[in-house]
Amino acid sequence: MDKYETRRLALKAFIDSLGRGGTAQVASRIGKDASYVSRMLYDEGKPGRKRIGEDTLEALARAYPEKFGSSISVSPVPATETAGDYVRVQHLDAEAGMGEGRINDDYPEVIRSMDFEPAYIRSVVGFVPPPGRLILITGRGDSMIPVIQPGESLIVDTGVAGFDGDGIYLINTGNGQQIKALQDRGDAIYVVSANAGLYPAFPLPAHALVAGKVYLRNRIDRLN
Secondary structure: OOHHHHHHHHHHHHHHHHOOOHHHHHHHHHOOOHHHHHHHOOOOOOOOOOOOOHHHHHHHHHHOHHHHOOOOOOOOOOHHHHOOOOEEEEEEEEEEEOOOOOOOOOOOOOOOEEEEOHHHHHHHHOOOOOOOOEEEEEEEOOOOOOOOOOOOEEEEEOOOOOOOOOEEEEEEOOOOEEEEEEEEOOOOEEEEOOOOOOOOOEEOOOOOEEEEEEEEEEOOOOOO
């Protein structure tokens, strides 16, 4: 039994112990859609299955340290990822919606990590963050077209946990993670979509969580 199956069985047993609504409860605590958590419970080989990677395991350990903090080991960040000659940004085993609901397309994560010169990251973020603070995440849906296309990878600073000026953020308003613009319009902070015709702006709910700020978009266009 490999580590992913061990994690899947442990998560399944824990969710079963929570009873009705357990999947939604766990999803809310770790900042993922309930449908995503359900797919983490799929048996190996079932289409749409999501493995429980290191980032997800760390999120589970933070949310439920008594269940996942020590019983299932979390792999440390390799020493090569903390070297001073580059900054490695890993892809998070998650997805963020860009719309009111999920779309059916399941875009593959073709980029698993990206390496940057520290000077470049400093010019973008203002400093060189510690390993693991910057993450890659894939956007889904159509609400941020044309600024962000479905399937594009975004670099998010997870150290930003609140409104930090107008920009694009990773937020959770209660329906899973979403990529949205936040704008200060004087009377309130508004959640704004680039595709405003289909997704009107609305005030940021008081219960909403800010999980990070988007700094870079990785776009790969086919030319031939």
